[in-house]
Amino acid sequence: MRTVLLTKPRLPAWLARIRQRSRLIAPVPDADGVLDWREVEDPAQVVLPPGAPELPLKKVFFPPSETMLRYAYRGDRAAVTDTPPALEPFVVFGVRPCDALAQRIADLVFLGDLPDPYYQARRQAATIISVNCTEALPECFCASLNNALTEAPGSDLLLTPLNGDYLVEALTAKGEALLAETADDPTAASEADLARKAEVAAQTAAQQTRQIDVEGLTELVRAAYHDEEFWKKQAEACVGCGVCTFLCPTCTCFDVRDDAVSGRGLRFRCWDTCQFADFSKEASGHDPRAQQWQRQRNRICHKFWYSVDRCGVISCVGCGRCLRGCAGHSDIAAAIENLRARAREEKPVTADE
Amino acid sequence: MPNQTDQLRETCKRLLESGEVKKVIGYREGRAPYHVSPHFAETPEECDALVLTPFCTQNLVRYLRGLKPEDGKVAVVVKGCDARAVNALIAEHQLTREQVYLIGVPCQGLVDVDKLAKRVNLAQVQEVRVEGAQVVVRTAEGEQPFPAQDLLEDCCLVCEYPNPLVHDQMLGFEVAPRNPEGVDAELERIEAMSPEERQEYFRRAFSRCIRCYACVRTCPLCYCTTCFAQQNKPQWLPRSVGTDENEMFQLGRAMHLAGRCVQCGGCDRVCPVNLPLRLLNAKMAREIREAFAHVSGLDAEKPPPLATFDSQDRDIAEGNNYDR
Numbered sequence: 207m208r209t210v211l212l213t214k215p216r217l218p219a220w221l222a223r224i225r226q227r228s229r230l231i232a233p234v235p236d237a238d239g240v241l242d243w244r245e246v247e248d249p250a251q252v253v254l255p256p257g258a259p260e261l262p263l264k265k266v267f268f269p270p271s272e273t274m275l276r277y278a279y280r281g282d283r284a285a286v287t288d289t290p291p292a293l294e295p296f297v298v299f300g301v302r303p304c305d306a307l308a309q310r311i312a313d314l315v316f317l318g319d320l321p322d323p324y325y326q327a328r329r330q331a332a333t334i335i336s337v338n339c340t341e342a343l344p345e346c347f348c349a350s351l352n353n354a355l356t357e358a359p360g361s362d363l364l365l366t367p368l369n370g371d372y373l374v375e376a377l378t379a380k381g382e383a384l385l386a387e388t389a390d391d392p393t394a395a396s397e398a399d400l401a402r403k404a405e406v407a408a409q410t411a412a413q414q415t416r417q418i419d420v421e422g423l424t425e426l427v428r429a430a431y432h433d434e435e436f437w438k439k440q441a442e443a444c445v446g447c448g449v450c451t452f453l454c455p456t457c458t459c460f461d462v463r464d465d466a467v468s469g470r471g472l473r474f475r476c477w478d479t480c481q482f483a484d485f486s487k488e489a490s491g492h493d494p495r496a497q498q499w500q501r502q503r504n505r506i507c508h509k510f511w512y513s514v515d516r517c518g519v520i521s522c523v524g525c526g527r528c529l530r531g532c533a534g535h536s537d538i539a540a541a542i543e544n545l546r547a548r549a550r551e552e553k554p555v556t557a558d559e
Numbered sequence: 560m561p562n563q564t565d566q567l568r569e570t571c572k573r574l575l576e577s578g579e580v581k582k583v584i585g586y587r588e589g590r591a592p593y594h595v596s597p598h599f600a601e602t603p604e605e606c607d608a609l610v611l612t613p614f615c616t617q618n619l620v621r622y623l624r625g626l627k628p629e630d631g632k633v634a635v636v637v638k639g640c641d642a643r644a645v646n647a648l649i650a651e652h653q654l655t656r657e658q659v660y661l662i663g664v665p666c667q668g669l670v671d672v673d674k675l676a677k678r679v680n681l682a683q684v685q686e687v688r689v690e691g692a693q694v695v696v697r698t699a700e701g702e703q704p705f706p707a708q709d710l711l712e713d714c715c716l717v718c719e720y721p722n723p724l725v726h727d728q729m730l731g732f733e734v735a736p737r738n739p740e741g742v743d744a745e746l747e748r749i750e751a752m753s754p755e756e757r758q759e760y761f762r763r764a765f766s767r768c769i770r771c772y773a774c775v776r777t778c779p780l781c782y783c784t785t786c787f788a789q790q791n792k793p794q795w796l797p798r799s800v801g802t803d804e805n806e807m808f809q810l811g812r813a814m815h816l817a818g819r820c821v822q823c824g825g826c827d828r829v830c831p832v833n834l835p836l837r838l839l840n841a842k843m844a845r846e847i848r849e850a851f852a853h854v855s856g857l858d859a860e861k862p863p864p865l866a867t868f869d870s871q872d873r874d875i876a877e878g879n880n881y882d883r
Contacts, residue, residue: 270800
């Protein structure tokens with residue numbers, strides 16, 4: 207795989223060449239200055255804030271709402287039109303390594319035994335260009351959980367800022383092809399450049415003040431499952447909105463519904479969350495997770511236990527969005543510390559320290 | 560003289576020790592000074608974590624939802640806007656005055672973390688104080704003053720009622736309102752737009768909504784068991800996320816809050832996609848104030864105008880008939 211240097215002033219021209227070749231999606235502000243994953247018209251529009259942008263990359267592959275099929279009844283027979291997404295290749299630029307890894311984790315859900323065609327079509331069409339972090343937000347804790355900062359799994363290309371240059375690493379054949387087709391006479395990178403990249407990653411990791419100690423974590427969560435008082439305390443400030451899960455790059459739950467009038471309609475899916483009151487409510491009226499503390503417990507158990515059992519991975523990448531977005535500033539890293547404190551048979555701590 | 564935080568902790572300990580209240584709802588600091596969470600203390604020891612800082616943003620009155628008379632009395636820390644929420648809830652029979660012990664905190668305004676992040680490196684911030692017209696930020700390098708105008712939350716810059724109008728005990732002295740005349744430049748800007756411009760502005764915002772319902776769930780006055788936007792049977796609104804559906808949801812919510820919203824800014828603050836919810840609700844509040852001379856939360860005896868029928872209403876008394 208190729209590893210090259212691109213001087214920083216040449217980045218816009220490179221993005222412009224990519225845009226000539228295919229659609230380019232990146233964090234772009236709207237007229238109110240709010241960032242989202244939007245189509246890039248001009249590379250100058252792209253904004254890369256420190257840390258992961260507020261809205262997760264999953265939105266590109268798994269939109270908050272999408273039509274799956276349309277139908278129209280004629281008599282007792284329905285004509286069904288499938289609406290799979292368009293398949294033209296596109297490039298996503300400005301992805302943070304935590305988000306790229308999170309997409310890999312989401313793949314385990316969407317592309318398992320029964321691949322989801324809507325998601326799959328977008329994933330196959332996309333080439334992901336990640337840009338490494340040089341500045342951690344106080345809410346970031348990826349370094350304690352995974353190798354996103356150093357290996358950037360899930361990225362096709364990884365850019366790491368090194369003073370005046372970007373070190374550009376092709377990590378997949380897709381990335382290699384994009385680089386070959388669009389790079390304009392790049393300089394080959396040296397061993398020294400790779401060493402500088404390792405330094406940048408180490409410096410970013412060192413800025414992170416939150417950590418999650420993963421040692422024996424699944425067992426720790428499992429052991430606390432029945433401790434109702436513990437979970438009630440953890441969820442006391444939870445208001446029951448969908449912020450933590452909607453902003454989570456690995457949360458993949460959705461609802462499927464119909465919107466129909468007079469035998470004509472469409473079937474769509476939209477984001478749903480285990481935090482909403484009707485999420486686990488059954489047709490009988492029974493709700494196995496009727497209380498908000500049970501829903502918060504489910505979230506933690508899913509990230510650190512159910513995901514590990516089912517997919518073999520912890521489904522938290524340390525982006526910190528759940529803490530940044532939470533009305534009550536509920537801190538998932540603190541929740542894990544509280545679990546450890548509980549396991550040491552200490553009183554569960556209420557403060558984050 | 561003991562500082563406000565010490566005074567607060569002492570008060571809460573006394574309330575719990577004497578058995579006057581069963582629980583105290585206040586604030587505690589997380590790992591960073593600007594990560595302040597609601598804190599629920601049921602023992603005197605737990606009161607040691609209580610803090611009062613300009614980052615105590617949450618309207619804690621929201622956490623009184625579902626409080627039953629048999630749960631006993633609960634002490635709540637209330638700023639000016641929060642105390643108004645208590646009045647509004649009492650006026651709507653969601654709470655009785657006897658259920659709560661209100662620890663009033665005159666409020667100089669809350670610091671907007673996004674505004675702060677534009678001016679200082681958040682990771683370096685050790686303490687922030689609001690001192691009248693300025694906000695003092697302390698980092699390892701020392702203290703730096705900023706004009707309050709630059710750092711306070713929008714809802715605080717236009718606040719007319721910073722002192723709790725209802726309380727059992729007040730911590731500290733009353734403060735002067737920042738905006739006694741009720742001037743709201745942002746609202747003027749919206750009102751000055753043509754209807755088309757205004758629609759474009761709000762529809763662009765609504766197009767961003769991801770329907771996480773953080774606005775609803777944070778709001779002390781949104782106490783419906785199930786929000787109309789999330790109701791299944793009947794379904795008033797599709798769950799699909801799109802500008803039209805989002806607009807119906809947000810305008811529906813604004814109508815439900817007209818004359819009830821206390822302008823605490825909770826919805827605006829928690830929105831992950833920066834919808835101008837404060838402005839929307841401020842506009843509704845102004846309409847209600849002009850039409851009915853009603854300001855939510857000033858009087859626990861006065862129900863919201865849109866929830867009442869009065870044959871002496873100005874419209875009816877003056878014979879106005881919109882069908883005409």
